[in-house]
Amino acid sequence: xxxxxxxxxxxxxxxxxxxxxxxxxxxxxxxxxxxxxxxxxxxxxxxxxxxxxxxxxxxxxxxxxxxxxxxxxxxxxxxxxxxxxxxxxxxxxxxxxxxxxxxxxxxxxxxxxxxxxxxxxxxxxxxxxxxxxxxxxxxxxxxxxxxxxxxxxxxxxxxxxxxxxxxxxxxxxxxxxxxxxxxxxxxxxxxxxxxxxxxxxxxxxxxxxxxxxxxxxxxxxxxxxxxxxxxxxxxxxxxxxxxxxxxxxxxxxxxxxxxxxxxxxxxxxxxxxxxxxxxxxxxxxxxxxxxxxxxxxxxxxxxxxxxxxxxxxxxxxxxxxxxxxxxx
Amino acid sequence: xxxxxxxxxxxxxxxxxxxxxxxxxxxxxxxxxxxxxxxxxxxxxxxxxxxxxxxxxxxxxxxxxxxxxxxxxxxxxxxxxxxxxxxxxxxxxxxxxxxxxxxxxxxxxxxxxxxxxxxxxxxxxxxxxxxxxxxxxxxxxxxxxxxxxxxxxxxxxxxxxxxxxxxxxxxxxxxxxxxxxxxxxxxxxxxxxxxxxxxxxxxxxxxxxxxxxxxxxxxxxxxxxxxxxxxxxxxxxxxxxxxxxxxxxxxxxxxxxxxxxxxxxxxxxxxxxxxxxxxxxxxxxxxxxxxxxxxxxxxxxxxxxxxxxxxxxxxxxxxxxxxxxxxx
Numbered sequence: 281x282x283x284x285x286x287x288x289x290x291x292x293x294x295x296x297x298x299x300x301x302x303x304x305x306x307x308x309x310x311x312x313x314x315x316x317x318x319x320x321x322x323x324x325x326x327x328x329x330x331x332x333x334x335x336x337x338x339x340x341x342x343x344x345x346x347x348x349x350x351x352x353x354x355x356x357x358x359x360x361x362x363x364x365x366x367x368x369x370x371x372x373x374x375x376x377x378x379x380x381x382x383x384x385x386x387x388x389x390x391x392x393x394x395x396x397x398x399x400x401x402x403x404x405x406x407x408x409x410x411x412x413x414x415x416x417x418x419x420x421x422x423x424x425x426x427x428x429x430x431x432x433x434x435x436x437x438x439x440x441x442x443x444x445x446x447x448x449x450x451x452x453x454x455x456x457x458x459x460x461x462x463x464x465x466x467x468x469x470x471x472x473x474x475x476x477x478x479x480x481x482x483x484x485x486x487x488x489x490x491x492x493x494x495x496x497x498x499x500x501x502x503x504x505x506x507x508x509x510x511x512x513x514x515x516x517x518x519x520x521x522x523x524x525x526x527x528x529x530x531x532x533x534x535x536x537x538x539x540x541x542x543x544x545x546x547x548x549x550x551x552x553x554x555x556x557x558x559x560x561x562x563x564x565x566x567x568x569x570x571x572x573x574x575x576x577x578x579x580x581x582x583x584x585x586x587x588x589x590x591x592x593x594x595x596x597x598x599x600x601x602x603x604x605x606x607x608x
Numbered sequence: 609x610x611x612x613x614x615x616x617x618x619x620x621x622x623x624x625x626x627x628x629x630x631x632x633x634x635x636x637x638x639x640x641x642x643x644x645x646x647x648x649x650x651x652x653x654x655x656x657x658x659x660x661x662x663x664x665x666x667x668x669x670x671x672x673x674x675x676x677x678x679x680x681x682x683x684x685x686x687x688x689x690x691x692x693x694x695x696x697x698x699x700x701x702x703x704x705x706x707x708x709x710x711x712x713x714x715x716x717x718x719x720x721x722x723x724x725x726x727x728x729x730x731x732x733x734x735x736x737x738x739x740x741x742x743x744x745x746x747x748x749x750x751x752x753x754x755x756x757x758x759x760x761x762x763x764x765x766x767x768x769x770x771x772x773x774x775x776x777x778x779x780x781x782x783x784x785x786x787x788x789x790x791x792x793x794x795x796x797x798x799x800x801x802x803x804x805x806x807x808x809x810x811x812x813x814x815x816x817x818x819x820x821x822x823x824x825x826x827x828x829x830x831x832x833x834x835x836x837x838x839x840x841x842x843x844x845x846x847x848x849x850x851x852x853x854x855x856x857x858x859x860x861x862x863x864x865x866x867x868x869x870x871x872x873x874x875x876x877x878x879x880x881x882x883x884x885x886x887x888x889x890x891x892x893x894x895x896x897x898x899x900x901x902x903x904x905x906x907x908x909x910x911x912x913x914x915x916x917x918x919x920x921x922x923x924x925x926x927x928x929x930x931x932x933x934x935x936x
Binding site for chain 2: 379382383386390394397398416418427428429430431432433434435436437439440441443444446447448450451453454455462526528
């Protein structure tokens with residue numbers, strides 16, 4: 281294939297996972313060529329099947345934490361068209377596993393960031409959109425989590441390596457990036473679901489239809505955002521004119537959220553209304569979990585963005601979508 | 609050597625560099641066995657010669673970023689006595705080199721932290737004292753740098769990997785540490801000088817005695833702390849009773865600092881009063897340098913600590929010490 285300098289290209293690292301497919305659709309709609317690099321740990325090429333007809337989607341199995349693999353993937357994209365941005369969605373998505381073995385987040389959550397940034401510079405790819413996480417905040421108790429908080433003490437290796445990635449991207453912005461957008465993701469729900477509390481509950485109910493065992497006492501309360509609202513928010517930030525090179529925003533629902541107990545009840549209602557819910561004890565589901573937090577989206581709101589769905593609506597829609605995905 | 613469970617031991621990672629020797633002396637005074645693990649990139653075993661007679665100092669060449677080397681070094685210490693703390697001073701100390709090649713800070717500044725923490729857990733070593741840096745803040749313009757600032761956008765890979773290290777240590781605190789102390793170091797001066805503006809000026813004057821070339825216009829203004837005050841501050845934090853597992857403090861002089869121009873003038877006065885000073889242009893000496901900042905030590909002061917020397921006194925004493933070190 282010869283190089284098409286009139287065609288703009290976007291790389292989506294980890295683009296075959298949960299968030300990627302929605303973003304792929306939006307970027308293809310812009311007329312871009314989209315390159316999805318994914319190691320398919322959780323992601324699946326099948327999630328992108330519906331875009332196969334576009335002729336502008338390239339999917340490549342890539343270990344982004346591997347220097348050679350990462351460099352050659354980015355170079356192969358730059359050989360095809362004018363690649364001007366990288367969306368970095370690749371990360372470990374099993375937080376408890378990462379707490380047992382810190383190597384997991386070191387490699388999958390941080391080294392992927394490090395190698396992507398390192399490979400971008402010589403290719404002149406200068407816009408970086410990074411999927412950070414509310415997990416960078418750690419446990420601030422009942423304090424509302426806003427972007428200006430500090431110092432940050434993440435309580436999981438996942439949160440630590442997301443914060444490390446923010447920091448490395450920030451240094452790269454001083455060095456060569458034109459634009460750096462850091463999105464601190466909330467709890468996101470929707471399809472294709474690869475992990476998370478809703479999928480977990482549906483799997484458990486499929487295995488034992490009469491009983492749903494919940495880790496912890498169910499009092500954990502969090503806000504949830506639907507993936508369609510999340511992707512819309514990122515595109516708002518990307519399109520927004522501004523004077524600063526770096527932008528960092530929380531993206532989230534502005535409500536107080538819902539409890540795990542409420543989610544369990546809604547899943548049971550949808551899947552098997554006669555099932556009994558059995559709770560564990562303690563307000564934390566596992567080490568590294570934050571029992572309750574409220575997440576400030578004031579900054580995003582000041583930019584004119586608001587989610588179409590609050591936490592309840594997002595979770596209810598996701599339960600229905602995931603139940604269908606699992607053929608229930 | 610048989611294990612002495614009555615003897616407490618301290619590991620000092622990177623202990624043969626600039627800060628380590630002063631700390632070694634203080635910990636030996638406490639009656640501890642001190643283990644210095646250093647790869648001698650900048651450090652020198654000779655800096656520790658004066659403590660050789662103690663019988664409680666072990667020095668070992670160690671690549672802390674290497675898993676095997678780090679694990680076996682820590683295990684060798686734990687075999688000798690009750691090692692209950694690690695002081696982590698190891699890092700790349702050439703910030704401009706780290707900006708040219710991000711691998712340097714990835715390995716020397718971050719991976720050392722990662723491997724130390726990983727190796728501590730199975731050995732039951734649960735106190736971690738970490739030398740972080742004011743470089744984690746990045747460029748906040750004229751705003752005073754206090755611990756509560758956020759979000760942080762470090763502008764050097766060094767600052768990024770120090771922030772990454774804070775984050776990883778924080779996750780380790782949730783997992784297994786008893787105590788985590790994070791010290792955000794200011795510009796520190798004193799001996800043995802291995803790098804820094806004073807040593808640089810003295811070396812330049814030794815090479816061309818009649819002229820001192822200064823990077824930038826000399827207007828960069830920073831506060832400086834003498835290494836003896838720095839070590840005293842760390843020991844204050846270590847001794848202080850508190851309810852929280854994690855403590856993070858700026859350590860610094862509370863004055864507005866001195867300019868590079870003033871330092872150049874003082875070095876010339878001490879070394880060769882007839883030398884001419886030639887300034888470059890621009891307020892930054894190199895990419896990643898922060899031209900001017902004021903550093904809040906209010907938190908340390910609220911704990912009853914104050915440096916014996918302000919910036920001027922610290923720099924003047926260090927100029928004299930370093931000139932003697934360089935036999936001038």
